[in-house]
Amino acid sequence: xxxQEQQRxxxxxxxxxxxxxxxxxxxTGQGKDRLKAELDDLLDEIDEVLESNAEEFVKNYIQxxxx
Amino acid sequence: MPVPKILGIETEYGIVHRGVDDSNPIxxxxxxxxxxxxxxxxxxxxxxxxxxxxxxxxxxxQNDVRGFSHIGGMAPEVETHLVNAVLTNGAxxxxxxxxxELSTPECADAMSVLRHDRAAEQIVVExxxxxxxxxxxxxxxxxxxxxxxxxxxxxxxxxxxxxxxTTPFARIVQHATTHFVTRQVFTGAGKVGCEAxxxxxxxxxxxxxxxxxxxxxxVGLETTLKRPIINTRxxxxxxxxxxxxxxxxxxxxxxxxxxxxxxxxxxxxxxxMVEADFLDxxxxxxxxxxxxxxxxxxxxxxxxxxxxxxxxxxxxxLQWEFLDQAQKYVLEHGTDLIGGSVADDVLTRWEGVLAxxxxxxxxxxxxxxxxxxxxxxxxxxxxxxxxxxDARLAALDLQYHDLRPERSLFARVGAETLVDLGxxxxxxxxxxxxxxxxxRGRCLQRxxxxxxxxxxxxxVFDLGDNTLxxxxxxxxxxxxxxxxxxxxxxxxxxPELLSRLSA
Numbered sequence: 307x308x309x310q311e312q313q314r315x316x317x318x319x320x321x322x323x324x325x326x327x328x329x330x331x332x333x334t335g336q337g338k339d340r341l342k343a344e345l346d347d348l349l350d351e352i353d354e355v356l357e358s359n360a361e362e363f364v365k366n367y368i369q370x371x372x373x
Numbered sequence: 374m375p376v377p378k379i380l381g382i383e384t385e386y387g388i389v390h391r392g393v394d395d396s397n398p399i400x401x402x403x404x405x406x407x408x409x410x411x412x413x414x415x416x417x418x419x420x421x422x423x424x425x426x427x428x429x430x431x432x433x434x435q436n437d438v439r440g441f442s443h444i445g446g447m448a449p450e451v452e453t454h455l456v457n458a459v460l461t462n463g464a465x466x467x468x469x470x471x472x473x474e475l476s477t478p479e480c481a482d483a484m485s486v487l488r489h490d491r492a493a494e495q496i497v498v499e500x501x502x503x504x505x506x507x508x509x510x511x512x513x514x515x516x517x518x519x520x521x522x523x524x525x526x527x528x529x530x531x532x533x534x535x536x537x538x539t540t541p542f543a544r545i546v547q548h549a550t551t552h553f554v555t556r557q558v559f560t561g562a563g564k565v566g567c568e569a570x571x572x573x574x575x576x577x578x579x580x581x582x583x584x585x586x587x588x589x590x591x592v593g594l595e596t597t598l599k600r601p602i603i604n605t606r607x608x609x610x611x612x613x614x615x616x617x618x619x620x621x622x623x624x625x626x627x628x629x630x631x632x633x634x635x636x637x638x639x640x641x642x643x644x645x646m647v648e649a650d651f652l653d654x655x656x657x658x659x660x661x662x663x664x665x666x667x668x669x670x671x672x673x674x675x676x677x678x679x680x681x682x683x684x685x686x687x688x689x690x691l692q693w694e695f696l697d698q699a700q701k702y703v704l705e706h707g708t709d710l711i712g713g714s715v716a717d718d719v720l721t722r723w724e725g726v727l728a729x730x731x732x733x734x735x736x737x738x739x740x741x742x743x744x745x746x747x748x749x750x751x752x753x754x755x756x757x758x759x760x761x762x763d764a765r766l767a768a769l770d771l772q773y774h775d776l777r778p779e780r781s782l783f784a785r786v787g788a789e790t791l792v793d794l795g796x797x798x799x800x801x802x803x804x805x806x807x808x809x810x811x812x813r814g815r816c817l818q819r820x821x822x823x824x825x826x827x828x829x830x831x832x833v834f835d836l837g838d839n840t841l842x843x844x845x846x847x848x849x850x851x852x853x854x855x856x857x858x859x860x861x862x863x864x865x866x867x868p869e870l871l872s873r874l875s876a
Binding site for chain 1: 385387388389398469470471472474522523524526527528529531596597600622735736738748749752753756763764765767768769771772779780782785786787
């Protein structure tokens with residue numbers, strides 16, 4: 307496993323411009339469009355799973371301090 | 374002189390017990406952890422076994438590196454009566470105050486810590502599943518990997534770094550402070566709103582970090598009140614004549630793998646440079662506490678920070694400075710003590726992230742948590758034309774950190790990954806091979822019934838004839854697979870192991 311993980315940075319070092327993860331968003335105009343399109347899909351999902359009573363959910367999220 | 378940067382991370386998770394009127398976070402946390410331990414039992418060995426308890430004999434969180442004895446100080450209490458288990462991967466899983474907490478085993482590089490931090494998340498996910506199976510219908514435990522409830526209560530994600538005892542503490546304070554104030558630009562987990570009491574509602578609609586609002590001091594022992602940027606707890610969990618352990622309480626818990634990797638990796642390199650006295654002594658922030666908050670509250674990354682010599686620089690400028698020094702340091706000193714080739718990867722990614730922060734932070738969606746979260750918040754706000762104080766924005770903030778796979782918003786982003794799930798699954802049970810955690814984890818796998826207790830720097834074995842033997846492990850880089858792997862493979866019994874260890 308460790309070997310597998312360490313190959314990635316080597317590839318990245320040899321060509322920093324080449325994306326390591328094809329899914330990672332890029333700075334190009336095309337990348338921006340894709341980011342926007344992905345966001346629309348993502349927001350559809352968020353609308354579906356986001357707590358339906360947001361106000362109650364946020365109000366009831368109370369933690370005691372830790373550490 | 375620099376020593377190997379053995380490191381680890383401890384995370385307190387937020388916990389909610391849904392479906393009950395008066396939930397108790399301590400019993401909920403106990404239920405969560407016990408449910409997981411129950412899934413680890415050997416068939417026929419009874420519920421919860423193996424359950425090796427934590428040994429508190431060496432716990433001294435009240436010791437202050439500055440040599441003070443504490444009169445009325447707020448040093449953390451050691452709670453010896455709550456669930457506290459050691460896992461076969463060398464980690465510690467326990468109830469701390471009102472939270473479930475998981476400390477990774479000691480690791481030798483940032484990639485190894487990342488793998489074990491991800492394993493910790495998966496252990497918590499498995500714990501939720503197991504607990505929710507035994508809870509009545511309508512009740513549920515939900516765990517959040519965040520650090521604030523948005524109402525002024527914070528819980529920590531602490532890092533630990535092995536350091537040379539002879540390094541002057543004042544030098545550590547100076548440079549680590551500058552790094553902690555400025556690394557927030559990539560370590561922040563993002564937060565809707567502000568919990569600093571003197572800030573008017575709405576004045577800081579979104580900030581980089583969960584934690585900056587809660588820090589009031591530059592240096593100190595406290596962790597729950599008047600939190601300091603540099604914590605002085607002197608509890609090395611190793612030979613105190615050789616080592617100290619820098620206990621870092623100022624960070625956020627990250628979900629983005631790259632953020633966790635860089636948080637640990639950059640800090641390890643900075644601390645090695647401090648030990649070698651390699652850093653420019655003029656790198657000094659004039660007002661660290663205010664600057665910590667100013668950086669966190671400035672999503673435009675333009676806030677000038679006043680330095681000790683009257684110059685100003687932004688957090689990103691200062692991070693470039695650290696990176697520049699780190700690159701030179703590695704050329705001169707190599708990477709042997711800072712994680713080998715992993716340190717090269719840290720430098721490459723560090724540079725890439727700083728470049729993106731300057732040119733186009735939106736490149737860092739899925740790489741840096743606060744940018745990822747802001748991307749979702751902006752999207753939701755625009756889509757539904759939400760006002761800044763809308764509860765749906767605060768709900769999104771919380772649910773970003775929800776660890777239930779079906780509810781987690783972070784999990785839907787498709788963030789960049791550095792470790793694959795197979796490696797994470799292995800790390801849920803197997804210790805790192807290159808620190809003493811290997812010895813602890815392997816012994817727990819082999820002889821769970823003969824181990825009475827364990828902690829970071831010792832283990833207590835039961836020899837079966839009413840004799841207990843404590844094995845000290847004061848050297849974190851001994852007990853590795855290279856060192857004891859063959860021995861552990863060959864020994865069939867604990868007495869044989871102990872006799873060969875002392876031979």
